[in-house]
Amino acid sequence: MHELSVCLSMLDQVRDIARERDARQVSKIIVQIGPLSGIEPALLAQAFPIASAGTVAEQAELILEHSALRVRCLECDKESETQTNNLLCPACGSNNTQLISGDELMLARVELITGAEETQTPPETTFH
Amino acid sequence: MCDTCGCNITPGNQHLVEAGGKLSHTRDGHESVEVLKNLLAENDHTAEHNRAHFDRHRVLAINLMSSPGSGKTALLEATIAALKDQLNIAVIEGDLETENDAARIRAQGVPAIQITTGTACHLDAHMVHKALHQLDLHNIDILFIENVGNLVCPASFDLGHHCNVTLLSVTEGDDKPAKYPVMFRAADVMVISKADLLAVLDDFSPDKAITHLSELANPAPSFILSASNGQGMQDWLDWLTSEVTRHKQRCAAFKTLRPAIQPEGAALHHHSTS
Numbered sequence: 396m397h398e399l400s401v402c403l404s405m406l407d408q409v410r411d412i413a414r415e416r417d418a419r420q421v422s423k424i425i426v427q428i429g430p431l432s433g434i435e436p437a438l439l440a441q442a443f444p445i446a447s448a449g450t451v452a453e454q455a456e457l458i459l460e461h462s463a464l465r466v467r468c469l470e471c472d473k474e475s476e477t478q479t480n481n482l483l484c485p486a487c488g489s490n491n492t493q494l495i496s497g498d499e500l501m502l503a504r505v506e507l508i509t510g511a512e513e514t515q516t517p518p519e520t521t522f523h
Numbered sequence: 524m525c526d527t528c529g530c531n532i533t534p535g536n537q538h539l540v541e542a543g544g545k546l547s548h549t550r551d552g553h554e555s556v557e558v559l560k561n562l563l564a565e566n567d568h569t570a571e572h573n574r575a576h577f578d579r580h581r582v583l584a585i586n587l588m589s590s591p592g593s594g595k596t597a598l599l600e601a602t603i604a605a606l607k608d609q610l611n612i613a614v615i616e617g618d619l620e621t622e623n624d625a626a627r628i629r630a631q632g633v634p635a636i637q638i639t640t641g642t643a644c645h646l647d648a649h650m651v652h653k654a655l656h657q658l659d660l661h662n663i664d665i666l667f668i669e670n671v672g673n674l675v676c677p678a679s680f681d682l683g684h685h686c687n688v689t690l691l692s693v694t695e696g697d698d699k700p701a702k703y704p705v706m707f708r709a710a711d712v713m714v715i716s717k718a719d720l721l722a723v724l725d726d727f728s729p730d731k732a733i734t735h736l737s738e739l740a741n742p743a744p745s746f747i748l749s750a751s752n753g754q755g756m757q758d759w760l761d762w763l764t765s766e767v768t769r770h771k772q773r774c775a776a777f778k779t780l781r782p783a784i785q786p787e788g789a790a791l792h793h794h795s796t797s
C-alpha cells in the first residue's frame with residue numbers, strides 16, 4: 396500500500412545522485428529488499444513505471460534483489476535461515492536471536508549513463 | 524543512518540560492493556554508483572531532525588500503532604485523564620479524514636494537532652515535522668503520535684519518536700503478531716486492549732498473543748488492560764511515568780532512545796556481527 400511513496404522516495408535519491416554525477420540517464424537501479432522490510436517487491440515493481448515517468452530514471456531497469464531471512468542465535472551462536480513469523484533459533488529454539496539479514500530496504504547501487512550524447516556510439520552503428 | 528563507515532553492508536549485499544562484484548565494472552560512458560542507503564533515507568533524515576527537536580525539549584515521543592478500531596484514542600483519553608495532573612501531555616493525531624480524534628483529545632484539556640493524510644495509509648516524518656510547527660513543546664513531558672490505523676505501512680516509517688507502542692485488541696485474534704510480523708517486530712511495548720471483553724470472548728488468549736510476539740524474537744513487555752473499566756491501567760501508567768523520568772535523564776546526558784527495531788536495521792546487523 397505504501398510502495399508508491401517508498402518508490403517516490405527512492406527516485407528522489409536516484410535523481411540527486413544523477414544530478415551530482417551529471418548523468419543524462421539512469422540505466423539501472425539495484426534495490427535490496429528483505430522479507431521483513433514491510434515492502435512487497437511486486438508492488439514496488441508495479442509502482443516504478445508510474446513513479447519514474449518523466450524523470451531521469453524513466454528508462455531505467457529496476458532490479459530487485461531479495462535477501463534471505465537469517466538469524467544468529469545469541470545462545471548457541473548458530474546462524475540459520477528462518478521464516479518471517481518465526482524468528483526463534485531453528486537449532487535450539489531460543490528467542491534470543493538477532494536478525495542478520497532480511498529487513499533490508501536498501502538502494503544498493505545505481506548505474507548511470509554519464510557520457511555526452513554525441514560521443515556515444517550506439518552499438519548498431521559499430522562495425523567491429 | 525551512517526553512509527560512510529560501511530555499517531550498511533550486510534551479508535546480503537556485501538557481494539555488490541566487494542572488488543570484482545558483479546556491478547563493479549561497467550561499460551564506457553556508464554558509471555556505477557554504490558549507494559547503500561535506506562530507500563527512505565530522506566524520511567529518516569527528517570525523523571532524526573524531529574528526534575533532536577523532541578530531545579531538546581526533553582519530550583518523550585511515543586508512536587501508537589494498531590489496526591483501526593483497536594482503541595488507540597480511547598487509551599489516550601484514559602491515560603490523559605489519569606496523568607494530566609502530574610504530566611503535561613500533547614497529541615498528534617493521524618487519520619485519513621476528520622478532526623474527530625483531535626477533538627476527543629482536546630476535550631480532555633490537552634493540545635492536539637490533527638494530521639489528515641487524505642489517502643496516505645501511514646504518517647511519515649515530514650507530516651510529523653509539519654505538525655510540530657503548530658505545537659509548542661515547552662513544558663510538554665509526553666507527546667503521543669497516534670498513527671493511522673493500519674497494521675502494515677506505519678511500521679516502515681521512522682517519525683523521530685522514541686518508542687513504538689502497538690495495540691492489539693482482544694476482538695482481533697491472538698495470532699495477529701504472527702500474521703503481521705513487520706509491525707509486531709517493531710513494537711517496543713505491546714498493549715492488549717479491551718481486556719474487559721475477555722469475559723465474553725472465548726477465542727482470544729493473551730498468553731498466545733504474547734507467545735506469538737516472543738516467536739518474533741521480540742522481548743517487548745506486554746500490558747493487558749481496558750481503557751473503559753480501568754483494569755490493568757495502573758501498570759501501563761507506571762511504565763509511562765518511569766519512562767518519562769528515564770527519558771529526561773537520557774536527554775540531560777545528551778543521549779536519546781530509538782525504537783528497538785528501525786527500518787534502518789542494517790546498522791544493527793553490523794554491530795551484531797562485528
